[in-house]
Amino acid sequence: MNKVWFITGCSTGFGRELAQQTLALGYKVAVASRNTEDVKDIVAAYPETAFAVKLDVTKADEISSSVKQVLEKFGSIDVLVNNAGIGYFGAAEESEEAEFRHMFEVNFFGLVNLTQKVLPVMRKQKNGHIVNIASIAGFFAFPALSFYNATKFAVVGYSESLAKETGHLGIKITIIAPSGFRTDWAGRSAKESSIVIDDYAPTAGANRANLRKASGHQPGDPVKGAAAIIKAVESENPPLHLLLGAAALKNARIKLAELKNDFDTWEATTIGADSPLSE
Template sequence: MAQRTWLITGVSSGFGRELSQQLLERGDRVIGTVRDTKKIDDLIKRYPETFKVEILDVTDTKAVHEMVNQSFARFGRIDVVISNAGYGLFGASEELTDAQVTHMIATNLTGSIQLIRSALPHLRAQGGGRVIQISSYGGQVAFAGNSLYHATKWGIEGFVESVAQEVASFGIGMTIIEPGGARTEFRYGSAQVATLMPEYDATPAHAFLKMLDPANGLAPGDPARMATRIIESVDIEPAPLRMVLGSQALEGTIATLKKRLSAFEAQKELAASTDFPAGE
């Protein structure tokens, strides 16, 4: 297999680190972005020739554009761009501060959009490539106490699905990854929790507290196996638009979509009642 070059945001932990480690072990080249190199010093030392680390805050749009442009200029070709940087924020919507709302959207949604927009001209010029957006099955299913996270994931999924249609004729494939719960720092370390209001105690809005506590059982998803499936997706033609990782996630997504479809089908008469009569 020919060596590929991958650009991955947020490689200090979670899927980003697991993807980087597997790719470097098999001999590929990785350009990884982090805000702090401490957690990946071991990879930097182990793969000095094939692991290029860039310091990046994805909320800095100018820096995102510069990093992408410089990376393509340096390596000539980047085969796969993985938009992975992001985090979770839990709490009822009115428990969140304005600053938390702004930062989450800037990171999970705007940061991903700008990364992809920056890469597209280069991917077109080189005759194709892959873009992989790490989303969540929370991009299809919504739970109380996670409204802003869902807003970013539902938003980026709509963006990617539209862009996939725009760039398919240029040989650019786009895939949305929708993992279920996994044993990563996303859930058991980096997840942020709002300042909770007692009014929401014992309501669905605070049910996430049980999920975040490892004492109540660990998530079923294996980050290493999930990363392997993500890497393998690059060899699938045409690029799959969506991949759900985790049996619980798939079951939950199917159940939710069936309910949604049923609700839409029940509105046929209502929808038709707003059309002009035939012939008018």
């Protein structure tokens, strides 16, 4: 187990569970968190193979410093898990610009900026695996999550393109799309718009309430979810897309059926939009 994992957002949820499980398996792990006090127990349990890294993914200097520190400590970065992320609830019209821009900085641009710093390391090594934690909300959109959906759709699009660009370099990409898991995503870590428009009560308003009510009671088990991610990374042919949770699979299949219906129904119109140039 010589591989080095670099995992962001390790204070709670998937990040914490992934750090603990990979360390238990004998991997070397850079355990990143905005506050290293939140992960000191993990590092104390594995003093030889765990390394606490202070990292706020919205800060360019901390991104550069963290990559440098991990390389100085372990000499390589073989698996990067971009897990850090936040939620924000509100209909599109209700959502406050400062809040959703900040969410993009964390969920998308932070992921991109850290990846940009790690890619040269993996290119030089001619191997590596980048695991981007997206969401089923990056494929199937939900009301009250307009801008959260947008951040995760962005992660998926970026990751799919990255996979096509880096495969020949020995760098693998896996996009994780969980449904509801018992992490803190819908709890204290998620913000909610202070604006409430009554017209959206049956759609976004209802889902806002459902998300809060379900927090801590979701069917997804973070322990099993982390184990599934490790299994994918350790496999000879890891998936580009890995759904986690029965609800993720159900909603993905609904979306596929909706797409097929639209494509098939409007096939003639679609093809009719072409006008081949005459020879």
